[in-house]
Amino acid sequence: MNSLTQKTLVVMKPDAMERGLVGEIISRLERVGLKIVAAKLVKVDEELAIAHYPVTDEWLEGVGNKSLGDYQKFGLDPVQSIGTSNPKEIGHQIHKFNMEYLMEAPVLALVFEGNHAVELVRKLVGSTLPLLAAPGTIRGDFSNESAIVANADKRSIKNLVHASGEVAEANREITLWFPEFKAD
């Protein structure tokens, strides 16, 4: 195994399960040469949801500002839609939506391994906001969601998959979801 062989966590979120897109998504990841090295169906409890989405000021403000950017772009009033224009408060609401989303129905968690696995999976998954995700990516091809639409419905952006964003995040998440999985 060379030093660029990585492992990354992929979680098929409830909308991918519900819409029957799991096979399609797995094939897209497999066809670039990534291999499944662990997989299981998980009914996520609150403890796992909290641990999966740790709250940091940076994340809260980042995600809140992303939403505010969308409101501005479309000339909408964030207070009317989500009750506040404070990025951190918006972030807290989105965090709650994320936990509810993950716990809504059983999800399929997988560990993929391969060259540059973390970056490669993120590239194939596409941008967080499906509206901005490039055609050819999983989120760009199978979803039409935006922050505004999801916030107005008081739920997470349904973007089909979770994929670790960085190597350190992947290592933390694999240990969290697959404590039985021993790193080699």
Ligand code: GDP
């Ligand atoms: P990811 O790494 O691309 O999944 O994105 P993040 O880690 O930034 O956010 C985690 C999840 O929160 C996303 O996958 C979305 O489901 C959800 N999310 C992110 N931004 C927003 C938002 O502005 N509004 C809502 N409702 N959900 C969001």
Ligand code: MG
């Ligand atoms: Mg993320």
